[in-house]
Amino acid sequence: MGKSVTIREIAEECHVSIATVSRVFNDSGTVSAATRQRVEEAIARRGYTPNALARSLISDQTMTLGVIAPDIANPYFSALFTLIEQAAIQAGYFLVLCNTFYISSSYQQGQRMARTEEEYFEMMLRRKVDGVLVIGGQIDVVEMSQSYRAALTNLARRMPVVVIGRPIPDVPCVFIEKESGGGVITAVNYLASLGHRRIAFAGGEPGITITATRLGAYRDALAALRLPCDEELVCLSDYYAKDGYQAGQVLLARGVDFTAALAINDSVALGLMRALKDHGLSVPQDVSIISCDQFYNSEYLIPRLTGIDQHNELLGKLVIQALLGAVHGTSEPALIKCMPELVVRESCQPPRQAVPREGAAMPNQ
């Protein structure tokens, strides 16, 4: 590729100084109409494009924001990223997307494919992004490593950082807490109101905040309702369809008695329904299913999936607002909560009968 045309070349071509070219390009300062026209023509003719690197070196801003997320192929994150990007673009910022695959066991098999979050933090520092958004990842691991905590603290001391996840004391970020489990309580109450008494819980990686929060809310709700809350009703795994499938298989193999189940999100619900079906069970006739976090295709499933809308769109807007606020120094250490909402569709109905207790046959795949 040929070297790109610089401000100096334009200046020489027009017999003016580079300062003058800069002035006309940026429409700053004063330039006589004649030279302005001459310079503008040269710029157009040569296709001059200013070097953003040089500009950033001076202005000390790159108009770039870093986004560090676990897995963009997860619909939850891709939907959120889309929202965030739109808001960022409107504010004139670019986004550098970094996938860590941290909680995504689907991708962790074999050699390390991505960089760690700590490595990404270092890169953000070097590249002088104007701010960083951390979405989940190690921040949501219940037992956080000291080195991660130190790295995040170091990053936050040097540039604005907004975190969607569990607030950590003494780390100078803006934390945005997604939810407190309210939606799950609503879901359990809804199931109970339909007459269900034995309600299972499927999916979610153990040791992750979102799992712990939702599981905790599930247990609290059951306790408040004086409903059974046996350990065997719970099967954690991860956040994808294959994990819901696996959780369903385990639940069924245990021979647990349940007439309804909470799935940690839509993907897990999908896999769970599949496992049930392979066992000869129908939703909602035999088992009612409700998702704790609805994505975008729930209304097209058969049956249409009842679930909690965590209002992630709202979250997306708030997040970028918080980040831009932090970048421009008008940040408040917000603790945002979106009100979850139950969306009733077709996957729940009053219980007809208990699930048979005998050991389950292995499904064919």
Next chain:
Amino acid sequence: MGKSVTIREIAEECHVSIATVSRVFNDSGTVSAATRQRVEEAIARRGYTPNALARSLISDQTMTLGVIAPDIANPYFSALFTLIEQAAIQAGYFLVLCNTFYISSSYQQGQRMARTEEEYFEMMLRRKVDGVLVIGGQIDVVEMSQSYRAALTNLARRMPVVVIGRPIPDVPCVFIEKESGGGVITAVNYLASLGHRRIAFAGGEPGITITATRLGAYRDALAALRLPCDEELVCLSDYYAKDGYQAGQVLLARGVDFTAALAINDSVALGLMRALKDHGLSVPQDVSIISCDQFYNSEYLIPRLTGIDQHNELLGKLVIQALLGAVHGTSEPALIKCMPELVVRESCQPPRQAVPREGAAMPNQ
């Protein structure tokens, strides 16, 4: 945020020149053991991080690649992006992701949320990325605008550009053509082998190459088989679940007779199956469904979706290889084709009866 520590500060602190600090940090040139240690300690103590902007200005490379895609929330793109990112990271590059929402009618409602591809091209030039990957978008519009073509040509003259999409003569990019419709022909033949004679086609935005290619292959296959290919068997729309749903409604409202249908991808198949169900039709008992482009959840749907695996994973690897090749000047104007593969699952079976011809009732939603 306080100004970050520079090489000059480290130099002063150690009473050496900045050249020396640079040498120890980059482990280049020769430095005495004593000063090396002193400098390394200062670097660690102060948490010095080199300014990548300044480095890039000198080295003329940013180790950043731009990716311009229509919609990362579309599972096709997010899966591809994931693959591409992993390959890029391993090669030491960062990715700037730009969503244009170009073909995504789901997002085009109301005011313009994203930038146009041409604006993104300009930004790539300014930011001096080392290369650009263009995935779909206007490149796949059958009637391409002149200004887009000019902008792409200009970009490709100035930096390495790899395009996944329809090759355009005289535009100096590396083009990677995804497919030629071979998979669709396989799908139609499969349906015909099952005994289907009236096969519908649903989804895909009109005027887009991928739609045209697949529709063309569908028609060719039908013609070769001497099967009916009425206009009314075809209903285009777009690439998402809601579009499949809409296409299904239209097909049903037309009262067309069909026992099987091709959906342009899994999302469309999902919506289509939903529309059929709302009309009281079951898959595969009443209608067989096959997807022309399978995503990741097809094996968890009820019924498990039969479809074509376009082997996008392979594509992801090839793409980044081509881009890195172009960046390092070892590009060949590749024309890559992945061999599609039929994956038979549960959504197709021999026809039982024709769909009733009377006008369809509107489904409840």
Next chain:
DNA sequence: CTGAAAGCGCTTACAG
């Protein structure tokens, strides 16, 4: 209105 100069933070020949 316009230009010369300093400087953003760094790397890299070139001397010593």
Next chain:
DNA sequence: CTGAAAGCGCTTACAG
């Protein structure tokens, strides 16, 4: 082994 200097491409006071 080490430092002074030039230079990457640009912006911005400061003179004139």
